Amino acid sequence: MTLFTPLEQLLGDRLATSDAIRQQNARNEAHFPLAMPDAVAFPETTEEVAAIVRFCAETGTPITPFGTGTSLEGQHLAIKGGISLDFSRMKKVLEINAEDLNVVVQPGVTRTELNEELRATGLFFPIDPGADASLGGMAATRASGTTAVRYGTLRENVLALEAVMSDGSIIRTGTKARKSSAGYDLTHLLVGSEGTLGIITELTLKLHGLPEGIASATCRFPSVEEAVNCVILTIQSGLPMARIELVDEMMVRGFNIHAGSDLPEQPHLFVEFHGSPSGVAEQAQSFREIAEDFGMESWAEANTTEARNALWKMRHGAHFASAALRPGAQYGTLATDVCVPISQLAEAVLQAQADARAAGLVSTIVGHVGDGNFHCAARFDPNDPAEVEAVHAFAGKLNETALRLGGTVTGEHGIGIGKQKYMKAEHGPALDWMRRIKLAFDPKGILNPGKLLPPED
Amino acid sequence: MTLFTPLEQLLGDRLATSDAIRQQNARNEAHFPLAMPDAVAFPETTEEVAAIVRFCAETGTPITPFGTGTSLEGQHLAIKGGISLDFSRMKKVLEINAEDLNVVVQPGVTRTELNEELRATGLFFPIDPGADASLGGMAATRASGTTAVRYGTLRENVLALEAVMSDGSIIRTGTKARKSSAGYDLTHLLVGSEGTLGIITELTLKLHGLPEGIASATCRFPSVEEAVNCVILTIQSGLPMARIELVDEMMVRGFNIHAGSDLPEQPHLFVEFHGSPSGVAEQAQSFREIAEDFGMESWAEANTTEARNALWKMRHGAHFASAALRPGAQYGTLATDVCVPISQLAEAVLQAQADARAAGLVSTIVGHVGDGNFHCAARFDPNDPAEVEAVHAFAGKLNETALRLGGTVTGEHGIGIGKQKYMKAEHGPALDWMRRIKLAFDPKGILNPGKLLPPED
Numbered sequence: 001m002t003l004f005t006p007l008e009q010l011l012g013d014r015l016a017t018s019d020a021i022r023q024q025n026a027r028n029e030a031h032f033p034l035a036m037p038d039a040v041a042f043p044e045t046t047e048e049v050a051a052i053v054r055f056c057a058e059t060g061t062p063i064t065p066f067g068t069g070t071s072l073e074g075q076h077l078a079i080k081g082g083i084s085l086d087f088s089r090m091k092k093v094l095e096i097n098a099e100d101l102n103v104v105v106q107p108g109v110t111r112t113e114l115n116e117e118l119r120a121t122g123l124f125f126p127i128d129p130g131a132d133a134s135l136g137g138m139a140a141t142r143a144s145g146t147t148a149v150r151y152g153t154l155r156e157n158v159l160a161l162e163a164v165m166s167d168g169s170i171i172r173t174g175t176k177a178r179k180s181s182a183g184y185d186l187t188h189l190l191v192g193s194e195g196t197l198g199i200i201t202e203l204t205l206k207l208h209g210l211p212e213g214i215a216s217a218t219c220r221f222p223s224v225e226e227a228v229n230c231v232i233l234t235i236q237s238g239l240p241m242a243r244i245e246l247v248d249e250m251m252v253r254g255f256n257i258h259a260g261s262d263l264p265e266q267p268h269l270f271v272e273f274h275g276s277p278s279g280v281a282e283q284a285q286s287f288r289e290i291a292e293d294f295g296m297e298s299w300a301e302a303n304t305t306e307a308r309n310a311l312w313k314m315r316h317g318a319h320f321a322s323a324a325l326r327p328g329a330q331y332g333t334l335a336t337d338v339c340v341p342i343s344q345l346a347e348a349v350l351q352a353q354a355d356a357r358a359a360g361l362v363s364t365i366v367g368h369v370g371d372g373n374f375h376c377a378a379r380f381d382p383n384d385p386a387e388v389e390a391v392h393a394f395a396g397k398l399n400e401t402a403l404r405l406g407g408t409v410t411g412e413h414g415i416g417i418g419k420q421k422y423m424k425a426e427h428g429p430a431l432d433w434m435r436r437i438k439l440a441f442d443p444k445g446i447l448n449p450g451k452l453l454p455p456e457d
Numbered sequence: 458m459t460l461f462t463p464l465e466q467l468l469g470d471r472l473a474t475s476d477a478i479r480q481q482n483a484r485n486e487a488h489f490p491l492a493m494p495d496a497v498a499f500p501e502t503t504e505e506v507a508a509i510v511r512f513c514a515e516t517g518t519p520i521t522p523f524g525t526g527t528s529l530e531g532q533h534l535a536i537k538g539g540i541s542l543d544f545s546r547m548k549k550v551l552e553i554n555a556e557d558l559n560v561v562v563q564p565g566v567t568r569t570e571l572n573e574e575l576r577a578t579g580l581f582f583p584i585d586p587g588a589d590a591s592l593g594g595m596a597a598t599r600a601s602g603t604t605a606v607r608y609g610t611l612r613e614n615v616l617a618l619e620a621v622m623s624d625g626s627i628i629r630t631g632t633k634a635r636k637s638s639a640g641y642d643l644t645h646l647l648v649g650s651e652g653t654l655g656i657i658t659e660l661t662l663k664l665h666g667l668p669e670g671i672a673s674a675t676c677r678f679p680s681v682e683e684a685v686n687c688v689i690l691t692i693q694s695g696l697p698m699a700r701i702e703l704v705d706e707m708m709v710r711g712f713n714i715h716a717g718s719d720l721p722e723q724p725h726l727f728v729e730f731h732g733s734p735s736g737v738a739e740q741a742q743s744f745r746e747i748a749e750d751f752g753m754e755s756w757a758e759a760n761t762t763e764a765r766n767a768l769w770k771m772r773h774g775a776h777f778a779s780a781a782l783r784p785g786a787q788y789g790t791l792a793t794d795v796c797v798p799i800s801q802l803a804e805a806v807l808q809a810q811a812d813a814r815a816a817g818l819v820s821t822i823v824g825h826v827g828d829g830n831f832h833c834a835a836r837f838d839p840n841d842p843a844e845v846e847a848v849h850a851f852a853g854k855l856n857e858t859a860l861r862l863g864g865t866v867t868g869e870h871g872i873g874i875g876k877q878k879y880m881k882a883e884h885g886p887a888l889d890w891m892r893r894i895k896l897a898f899d900p901k902g903i904l905n906p907g908k909l910l911p912p913e914d
Contacts, residue, residue, distance in 0.1 A: 097800070099799070141638055155645075156613065171890060172884075172886075176798040177829050177864040177865045178828045179605060179830065180599075181599040181865075181870060181871040182872060182880070183883075185599075185612070185642075186891065188642050188645040188646070189894075191642070192640070209695040232556075237666075238665075238666040341559075341633040371634075373634075407633070407634040408634045408639050410638045411636050415639060427640060428628070428629060429626055430630050430643055433628060433643060437641055437646075
């Protein structure tokens with residue numbers, strides 16, 4: 001008889017305590033140390049999740065939801081031990097409501113799995129972070145990605161959800177109607193709460209019609225400043241970009257190493273247009289006219305599906321391409337993701353490049369600049385205190401710059417473990433009201449403890 | 458020395474206790490009885506709002522925010538007495554950030570006042586309920602209107618806000634960046650909370666570029682069913698409608714009386730397209746092809762700015778045009794605003810029409826059907842118990858239908874006083890978690906008491 005005997009009775013061999021399985025869920029792609037849960041539970045139904053949470057509430061056991069383990073601020077890590085709640089067996093697409101442009105999924109379905117299921121419908125789920133993350137994890141971290149400039153983030157694309165709350169009760173929030181004014185918006189309180197207020201067990205997501213016409217291209221600029229100023233004017237002009245990604249010269253070098261491309265090592269924009277075939281042509285022409293004003297030096301279209309897929313596969317490999325600039329399993333990557341008002345984008349990006357150079361860091365810039373959001377990925381040796389200090393000082397300066405310019409320290413990665421130290425600076429007195437919500441929703445502190453909210457002073 | 462002496466010392470003659478001024482804020486355009494506040498406060502700054510709230514917290518005085526008094530579920534009525542917090546002296550447009558497509562306003566600014574201020578910028582704030590409501594009130598009720606099908610509701614258009622909380626503390630939520638994953642989404646918790654969790658004292662709103670091309674038209678259909686099925690197919694086909702409003706035969710009769718129009722008394726759609734001039738023409742053509750498949754009998758374009766303004770002025774007079782079908786100050790209007798998934802729209806609308814006829818009610822239908830949202834406005838004599846019962850039975854049945862079809866009892870008017878009785882049916886166990894938030898944010902129950910949350914069983 002162990003602490004977990006009741007869960008073993010409930011789940012059988014879907015409650016794992018072996019080192020191998022616990023270690024699988026203890027890893028991360030960022031720079032955080034291994035964090036071993038005491039056990040990994042693999043529920044198959046919402047009722048099982050509720051039973052597990054009731055067990056955790058009764059025994060004071062921490063419970064940390066786990067999707068694909070691709071979060072970049074350690075949200076999935078069971079840093080206080082307890083249960084890693086692994087959604088890899090909750091992968092059903094429950095309803096495809098094509099006529100209402102929505103879909104109901106379990107949280108373990110990944111975005112590519114969903115789009116595979118939707119293939120015959122003419123609809124798609126456009127939100128696209130680099131990783132093939134689970135939709136539950138994407139909702140929990142309010143993820144976005146390359147297409148948010150056109151289709152919004154998970155905030156704009158979750159219509160309704162089901163969640164298990166800290167006492168094991170099951171709630172449903174929102175409806176399948178496109179809008180509602182009926183009471184407090186629990187849906188959008190839970191989206192982005194990183195599993196600290198409730199555990200998402202079902203999502204109703206908006207779908208979008210596959211565009212008739214798609215055009216993608218890469219274009220090269222003489223400097224980052226001109227590339228970014230091109231982005232600013234493009235957004236201000238109201239051009240409905242589907243994607244507009246900045247890739248700096250270091251990132252290009254990383255792609256050339258990792259993806260075998262042979263792009264000149266200069267700043268690029270990777271762009272995409274969605275619409276009717278004639279609309280897409282019109283948009284591309286308008287964009288090229290703006291880009292030429294900023295000295296665009298080349299324009300290469302990716303005209304076939306294969307070429308387009310190769311382009312975005314390369315882009316989505318940015319995390320590993322950055323790592324390739326300083327290879328070695330001993331090194332970690334600190335990935336920032338500030339987001340600033342579009343008018344401040346040039347200042348933020350140039351400051352980041354200058355700071356990285358001044359600190360002697362191997363660091364790339366890539367980002368969803370149409371939203372004012374960009375990433376620096378800096379490689380460092382976690383066992384070298386000087387490097388650790390340098391990389392954190394760099395990130396800290398960048399985050400301060402973002403706040404000074406009216407932005408946020410995280411456009412899409414979330415707070416997790418790594419960004420708690422900026423919560424007070426970003427939110428000021430509002431942080432106290434976030435704490436009130438946490439206390440009201442999870443008085444025992446069992447839901448993903450140690451995440452999102454910084455320790456009280 | 459009275460209870461309000463400290464407030465008089467703070468505000469001077471901006472603290473009014475005269476019958477005349479209290480009565481101004483006690484009225485409503487719906488069917489609720491007069492609700493007199495004990496005093497009306499006219500703050501000019503956030504700091505004054507905070508001081509008033511601190512006074513209310515210390516003395517246990519209820520405080521009810523008041524914008525223009527146009528809410529339709531009594532949100533602005535001080536039904537427990539206390540202070541009516543009137544924002545008519547907080548009407549500053551604080552910042553117009555054209556290059557970032559946003560604006561910072563005080564809550565008393567109305568939507569037409571804001572658009573007047575924006576006139577020189579080429580930008581506009583598109584959200585458009587019928588009334589010229591205050592932006593603070595629109596945010597507090599999560600309002601929308603005719604253009605939400607294209608531009609979203611207040612939920613999608615508030616970037617950041619400032620609010621005074623129940624202890625008088627001032628918080629700022631959100632940033633001017635277009636997206637963020639930094640912690641709990643307090644912005645969208647406060648939007649739609651009807652002043653029960655905090656009092657909005659400043660809003661940062663998204664702006665949109667004025668479209669180069671606009672085309673509006675009215676079109677007539679042989680039956681409501683065919684008009685609604687045209688809407689359903691239009692939305693499912695992804696046509697980016699800027700407005701698509703259903704007007705049933707009774708509503709047309711009301712317009713003809715109230716606005717002096719001479720439309721045939723048949724169901725109509727009022728539509729509008731925004732885009733480039735060629736895009737608008739393309740959209741209108743695509744729409745007409747769909748409409749013709751559903752038996753469209755006429756197509757009348759409103760080609761000049763004057764004609765367009767007249768069309769939407771008529772549409773925005775729907776509340777008074779409905780009243781004109783049964784004139785007399787002694788009658789009230791019960792306006793419903795269910796919202797259903799688009800695939801269920803025909804069933805909901807036809808059921809509503811049949812129920813109104815069966816109950817012998819004078820009732821119109823008009824609505825933002827592109828969102829699945831429509832209004833029935835039923836006239837009744839509040840002093841005739843049989844009529845009161847009939848109209849509430851009608852509304853109850855309609856709300857039950859909306860919930861059965863997967864929708865919501867309120868697409869845009871909010872809960873206020875009138876819809877509390879449906880909160881349990883719509884939200885189930887989630888209602889308990891809304892109560893937890895209210896208790897955590899307003900433990901003394903001073904913020905707009907008696908609104909949104911139904912009394913506990």
